[in-house]
Amino acid sequence: MPSAHPIRPVSVLVVGGCGHWAAAENHIPAILALKATGAPVRVSAICDPRDPHDPKLLAHMPHLDALLQQDRPAWIRPRPGEPDTDLEQRLHRAHRTHRFDAVIVACNPVAHYPYLKWATEHGIHVLCDKPILCVEDAAWHPERAAAISHRFDTLLRAHRNRPDHHFAVPLRRRANDAFVHAGDLVREIHDAHKQPLTMGRIDVAGGHYRLPAEYALGDAHGYRHGVGALSFSSYHYLDELTRYLQLAPGPTSTLRVTLQYVRRVGDHLASGLNDTLAALLPRPTTAEGPHAELPERVLRAELDFGFTIELLDPESRSLGVLSYTYTSNSLSNRTVGPQSHDTRDEVAYREKGRMSQFSIDLHQGNLQHLRITKSDAVGEPYTIHVEHRRNPLVGGIGRQERTYRDAHTASTVTPRDITNAFLTLAGGGTPPPAVRDKIAFLDGQVLTHRLYAAMYELIAAHHHNDASQCPSVLVDLP
Incomplete structure (x- = not known):
């Protein structure tokens, strides 16, 4: 544009x-x-x-x-x-x-x-x-x-x-037509009836399959810096949770964030869950080095995790709960063994057979339910489904559905549009309003980043504490 x-x-x-x-x-x-x-x-x-x-x-x-x-x-x-x-x-x-x-x-x-x-x-x-x-x-x-x-x-x-x-x-989902539509539905019920978000659930299956030695490869999406899946696409989904919450906050003033589950790279490799697919891949994949050769910081990086986010009012009464779970131990379409250009670090490491699958459920009390789903392999044209129901007293007429095909590329506003709008702003110009309205600016990222930072604090604390406990922290809404 x-x-x-x-x-x-x-x-x-x-x-x-x-x-x-x-x-x-x-x-x-x-x-x-x-x-x-x-x-x-x-x-x-x-x-x-x-x-x-x-x-x-x-x-x-x-x-x-x-x-x-x-x-x-x-x-x-x-x-x-x-x-x-x-x-x-x-x-x-x-x-x-x-x-x-x-x-x-x-x-x-x-x-x-x-x-x-x-x-x-x-x-x-x-x-x-x-x-x-x-x-x-x-x-x-x-x-x-x-x-x-x-x-x-x-x-x-x-x-x-x-x-x-x-x-x-440049947050793709802030601009994507499917997620924009879901946000509009949340806002409609809140504006008309002051009904807040009372339950939200995001489950992501990354299908992120690597051979043991490959956990030491990669840069922006690697594990060799002692951080893992939370620093990958997770930020997109946390931003969606906070966006829906801020569209329909009600009396929520504080979030109680609790770590329910975390599994690290070392835990995953020690479980032997790599072995079945590794045996099916073309040789010499089964000759890859043992996980013990990986640096400790790689073995300690988070791979899978689950959090709950309790919604509290100013008197610390519970109003509802949000949850976010991410797993790499899920379906992968990987069919190739180790690639020489990866091990030589000639190009940025690209996942083999990584999936992009998620299910998002949102409830606004008794008045509305939304579900957003996607089940694709990375590299395929993405298809996103949005369905919702409303109570008949607020205009519900049964289940309503929309399907967004080639959902990322065909979206009205794409990440490339956001890059160009930003450069237009930097040059003193005025980008099209339809694009500027979809740009996430730093001031609007305060709650998302606080939530993200709190989750890392809990993951780090878990490494030193009794694994049977579920630590939590409080995050105030800005």
Whole structure:
């Protein structure tokens, strides 16, 4: 969707620009499309440990190849173990040369913070992929887990100190037609009858199958930094829970978050549940190294988990409950063994046979029930079903159903539209209202990020406490 008004030239730094999401699926393809309309947008620099000019990388990423030919961006290479202060100095030197107007942060979530902090403090507009922040070893180290919340608060203060600063998060489900429709249904009943959300349940089956040695592969969606599935797509679903709650909050003022279940990579591998599929895969998969060779931080990363979120009023009375469960120990379509380009780290690790299956149930007391479901393999055109019922006294006429085919690509607003709308804002332009209304900004992410941070604190505490206990924390609604 083109900008409604012309924009001034925009110089962009893409952090993680060699990753699959940035280079192949979203940000760089979106920028190329925006440039094709005549918009004066230029990627001045790419920051990534991988060389963007590597022919083996470009063989998988034609959009990146096209951008390199058009813009000839500089390459900023983060150094392993580089102190944040040194990285910030290098970024500032690059900024003096290229005068960045916008930074797109699409690297590993555990590496987001120094880029976000530097850009925000210098008034450079930020588009940051989910989750906004994560910290290495947060799955088992309580101080690291607590740092997630502290760093978010630091960013939020720096952002609020600059009233004209744009800090956006491209959350696909906030813009997707199916989820927008579900939110409209929740809002209708709340606006007409003041009926709050009283029960919500999200169950996700990731079908995320890896051979033992592969848990040490991967970057943005890997486990080698001591964090796992909660720092992957989970943030999308937590944001949906908080969005529906904030559309129909009623008297809810506090959330009691309880960890009901967690299973770590080491638990999974020790269970032997890998063995059946591994034996069916083409050799030499069964010769893969034992899980004991993995670093402890990988073995301690969260793989599967379940949380309940109790809704409390100002007098701490229970009003209802939300729940979120995620499992990787579910159906996978994987049919291939280890891939040489993965083990050589030539390209970002891509899942083999990962599934995208979920079931979402929402209840607004006795007045309305919604169900949103999807059951696809990653890479297939996604189909999302939305069904709902209302009590006949509030206009219910039986079960109503909608099916959204090719649900992500065919959505009215896509993540590429959000990237282009953000760059339009960075250039002083006005994006189409239908797109701007679907952008998640930092101020609107406070509750989601507090919930996400609290969950990591509970997962880390579980590592040190009696596993039979169910620890909980309180999170106030903003």
